[in-house]
Amino acid sequence: MSIRTLDDLLAEGVAGRRVLVRADLNVPLDKQSGAISDDGRIRAVLPTLGALVEAGAKVVVCSHLGRPKGAPDPQFSLRPVAGRLGELLGAPVHFATDTVGDSARSTVADLADGQVALLENLRFNAGETSKDEAERGAFADQLAAFGDAYVDDAFGAVHRKHASVFDVPARLPHVAGRLVLREVEVLSKLTGDPERPYVVVLGGSKVSDKLAVIEALLPTVDRLLIGGGMCFTFLKAQGLEVGTSLLEKDMVETCRNLLERSNGKILLPVDVVVADAFAPDAAHDTVRVDGIPSHRLGLDVGPETVAGFTAALSPAKTIFWNGPMGVFEMPAFAAGTRGIAEAITKADAFSVVGGGDSAAAVRALGLDETSFGHISTGGGASLEYLEGKALPGIAALEN
Ligand code: 3PG
Ligand code: MG
Numbered sequence: 255m256s257i258r259t260l261d262d263l264l265a266e267g268v269a270g271r272r273v274l275v276r277a278d279l280n281v282p283l284d285k286q287s288g289a290i291s292d293d294g295r296i297r298a299v300l301p302t303l304g305a306l307v308e309a310g311a312k313v314v315v316c317s318h319l320g321r322p323k324g325a326p327d328p329q330f331s332l333r334p335v336a337g338r339l340g341e342l343l344g345a346p347v348h349f350a351t352d353t354v355g356d357s358a359r360s361t362v363a364d365l366a367d368g369q370v371a372l373l374e375n376l377r378f379n380a381g382e383t384s385k386d387e388a389e390r391g392a393f394a395d396q397l398a399a400f401g402d403a404y405v406d407d408a409f410g411a412v413h414r415k416h417a418s419v420f421d422v423p424a425r426l427p428h429v430a431g432r433l434v435l436r437e438v439e440v441l442s443k444l445t446g447d448p449e450r451p452y453v454v455v456l457g458g459s460k461v462s463d464k465l466a467v468i469e470a471l472l473p474t475v476d477r478l479l480i481g482g483g484m485c486f487t488f489l490k491a492q493g494l495e496v497g498t499s500l501l502e503k504d505m506v507e508t509c510r511n512l513l514e515r516s517n518g519k520i521l522l523p524v525d526v527v528v529a530d531a532f533a534p535d536a537a538h539d540t541v542r543v544d545g546i547p548s549h550r551l552g553l554d555v556g557p558e559t560v561a562g563f564t565a566a567l568s569p570a571k572t573i574f575w576n577g578p579m580g581v582f583e584m585p586a587f588a589a590g591t592r593g594i595a596e597a598i599t600k601a602d603a604f605s606v607v608g609g610g611d612s613a614a615a616v617r618a619l620g621l622d623e624t625s626f627g628h629i630s631t632g633g634g635a636s637l638e639y640l641e642g643k644a645l646p647g648i649a650a651l652e653n
Contacts, residue, residue: 257651258429260302263403269310270367274401275302275431276418278410278631279317279335279372282614288334292614295410296339298631302407302431303343303370312365314400315339316353316373316418318411324380326352336372347372353379354396362400373400382417394421407431409438410610410632412647413639423650430651433631438648440606440628441639449571449604450476455563455594457482458577458611461505463634465512467576470641472516477570479521479563481555481579481590488513488522489543497528499552521566525556527580527587534584553587554580560593567597573605575612576637582615592619599625608636 263273277299282291290296299315306313320330336349348371350361361371376382381393394417398404404426406412411419412434422428430438444452454475456464461484471478480488483500490496491509513520522543528550529538540556541547555563567573575598579590595616598605607613608630616623623629630636638645 257648259435260305260405260429260431263405263427263429264305264309267309268306268403271311271402272314272362272365272400273306273311273403273405274314274316274397274422274426275299275306275405276408276411276422277315277317278408279315279332279339280319280410280610281335282610283334288329290334290338292617293338293342294613294617294629295610295631296335296342298433299407299431300342302405302433305432306405307343307345307368307370310367312362312367313370314362314365314373315347315370316376316397317408318377318382318416319375320377322375322377324377324383326374326378330375330377332372332375339370339372343370345370350374354393354400358400376416376418383414384417390417390421393417394425398422398425401426404428405431406647406651407433408647409434409630410635412632412645413635413643415646419647420650424653428651434648437630437632437636438639441630441636443604444572444574444606444640445642448474451570452572453477453479453567453570455479455481455567455573455575455598456577457484457579457591458609459483459500461487461502461509464577464637465505465508467637467641468512472512472519475519477521477566478516478519479566481523481559481563481594482577484577485523485555486552488520492522494543495546495548496552497546497548497550499528499546521562523555523559524562525558526552527554527556527590529553529587532581534586536586538586553584555590557589557593560590560597563594564597567594567601567603570601570603573598573601573603574608574640575605576608576633578611578615582619588619591615592621595619595621603627606630606636609633
């Protein structure tokens, strides 16, 4: 398993060479204003981009944003990201208004040494995510034509078998960027021999997204704490009524089965904050999980749950956290996520926060990022890594 790195590429010399960098600039945008609400993923690729600029490369950056359906869709344009990236780099970023068309060709051709271009959203092209090898390959050919070498720094997308992640590296000399290397280095500590107790906290809305990782982690972890929207399917599996809370009915049986096999490792909420509606100003109360009224929905875990989870986290030596405990974007339902985040920072543990949402929560709640061991830029990617799955983007770099 040998992956060449950015340092190997820099040692060869990149001055005057075109280097195509796959980044994950899929940042959250404010629904009303369209402004970037968290630029963590842009900051995370600065070390790689800065090194290439310094070395005099012509840097061509590509990324996806959101999930447009294979055709241009203005709400998913990367233009605002080009602006922000330019501010952070301290030099303008040349923006191509298409991905592999006339604008991209001339933007790349006009780059001077040490300049940076950003191509428009990869997913405006059906070839990027196509399941058809030939269609993906044809798009990869067009992308690869913009580089003399390829750097993958898109850790958040390494679990996707997409043209820019999987097929382009087969066409160009390829290396892993600084972010991808650091992420893999940190996550491999968790899959290797983590110091114990090893406690995992999972939240977020969908159980179905997390099933595979729960299955994979159960034998390994000492405690698995479950909050967020997904906890209600587990509570239902325990025979409790969950009102109008988020519920994946077809997952109840699976959750019951997991609980039975978990040897008591799984810890569920004992109280939740229930509201009349999914709204920031909805009337709300804290209730015990066996007293959720039929017409109300749970939007956060309650204080007793935070206390119980805190007690489980405090002796931990290794912690992985993915997914908010509640609707932290609404102040009335942010206390659970804040409480758990604080408990993680207080534990004397090596802590890893995985997932765009949890990382954004840490920053949105004004918590000190440096009090966590590592904040991953990958959500699905970090989960699939922990599951032990082969990641297409990493496999492509190994070849
Ligand atoms: C993410 O936000 O998880 C990554 O950018 C990957 O995006 P995707 O889930 O739409 O492939
Ligand atoms: Mg995702």
